[in-house]
Amino acid sequence: MTALTDTALTTGLKALLETTSTVTVRPRYEGSNICTWIGFKHVNYMVEEAVLDHFRTAGLPARGLYEEFGLGLDIVDLDTRILHAFHMDDTAQAEVVPHTKEDDRVIGFRVTVTVERDGEPVKAVTSKVKVSLRPDGYLQSADEPPALLSRFVVPRLGAHLEAAEAPSVAVTPADNTSLAQGRGTTASDDPVLAQLTQGENAFGWKWRIPYPYCHFTERLQMSGYLRQMEEVVDLFLADRGISIKTLLDDRRWIPVVPHSRVQILDEALMEEDLYTVYTVEEVFKDFTYTSRMDCYVVRDGRLVQTETGRITHGYAVIENRKDWSLVNFDERVVNAFKGGPAQS
Structure with missing residues (x-):
């Protein structure tokens, strides 16, 4: 070179x-x-x-x-x-x-x-x-x-970025992302996630940042956040009773994404615990829904936000091995997005 x-x-x-x-x-x-x-x-x-x-x-x-x-x-x-x-x-x-x-x-x-x-x-x-x-x-x-x-x-x-500094929030993290925990833990089992999601139509997920998501030896890179966004959607849908495979098996529906954005606000480091909050913002005419993903780490007992992003989803039905077409959400799916029971 x-x-x-x-x-x-x-x-x-x-x-x-x-x-x-x-x-x-x-x-x-x-x-x-x-x-x-x-x-x-x-x-x-x-x-x-x-x-x-x-x-x-x-x-x-x-x-x-x-x-x-x-x-x-x-x-x-x-x-x-x-x-x-x-x-x-x-x-x-x-x-x-x-x-x-x-x-x-x-x-x-x-x-x-x-x-x-x-x-x-x-x-x-x-x-x-x-x-x-x-x-x-x-x-x-x-x-x-x-x-x-x-x-x-x-x-x-x-x-x-020249945005005003976010207020410093004191938190007490729990030690619950050991290797035995697999994919980490959710808001129901973590005090910091519970605090972040309280009163919100949101799903919280915490896990240890793995080295394949990082680059330049120490920090989480953009492609790592894209993987995080894909993964938290998967976990959110499963938590709401409409997992990817559930809707595939029931009706051959798949999620489609017309828009996504990821913006890095600060640094997240290899093997830190990453707190990811996925918040449903709007369901639009039973055809698309938009959500926000916010990521945090805890340093010196305080939350530091490292990322914010948004993603828009719709659903399509698989017609054959080559074609799909967009569909409207039904009551079961809308209820799941809005935080109610996912009816079969």
């Missing part, structure tokens, strides 16, 4: 902030869980790969930024709309357009993913992405970041 000289940095930063790039992307096999359709998490993975390729094309690859300057490339905001479903083995074109204003402290992009349907290209995904550069905090590198990049360097993830 070629060293990033001052000249290369100047040229690369100009390309990064001013030049559009295009790359061919393909969904991963792992993301095809129901028939051959691809879930929202893996659609977001394609967006992430397009952004990483844009950095490579500009001559500022994530590996080079880290090995040369000790800067970790972190996606800190990912807002994605899915307009057409992806299938296994689809090949798509992702266009990455720089979108960074002069006073922005993050590197911004607009990503459009196009796929062929019936011989014609269709816009399948649009996404807004923001990136921060975070100095390595584990190896304690003494190197100063290059001046050209310093505008986008943050001491911790979320530091670019």
Whole structure:
């Protein structure tokens, strides 16, 4: 790998902030869980790969930024709309357009993913992405970041946000996420989750952050939060009596996601306990429902919010191995979303 000289940095930063790039992307096999359709998490993975390729094309690859300057490339905001479903083995074109204003402290992009349907290209995904550069905090590198990049360097993830500091909430955590606990614990068994979900139409889940969800040796990365969002939805639906398999077996219904957003507010570290609260916000005309996901850790006896995000769901009925169509919610499903009994 070629060293990033001052000249290369100047040229690369100009390309990064001013030049559009295009790359061919393909969904991963792992993301095809129901028939051959691809879930929202893996659609977001394609967006992430397009952004990483844009950095490579500009001559500022994530590996080079880290090995040369000790800067970790972190996606800190990912807002994605899915307009057409992806299938296994689809090949798509992702266009990455720089979108960074002069006073922005993050590197911004607009990503459009196009796929062929019936011989014609269709816009399948649009996404807004923001990136921060975070100095390595584990190896304690003494190197100063290059001046050209310093505008986008943050001491911790979320530091670019100028929102008012949230009130500090004192909590007393319980030691209930040992390895024997498996997938962790829920609000009914945890005092912090019980406090976070009290009076809300919400589901709480706590578990230990595993290393495969992290990067740069210590911190939870964007793809880890996407996995967290997918997992908490699965647990929420099971808790409300309408698990994924239950509705698949009863009526061949599957959840579909037209919109998701994840925004990192602070850092969550490997093997910390992550408190995830999934709150139903609105059921819209019995056709879609929106929920918010908020994640916290406890440090020095106080809650620190590390993430907030939103996801919109609908349901589709499987018609055959290739086709599905959207359906309206019935009373059983609406009751479950609103916190009432899930009637059979």
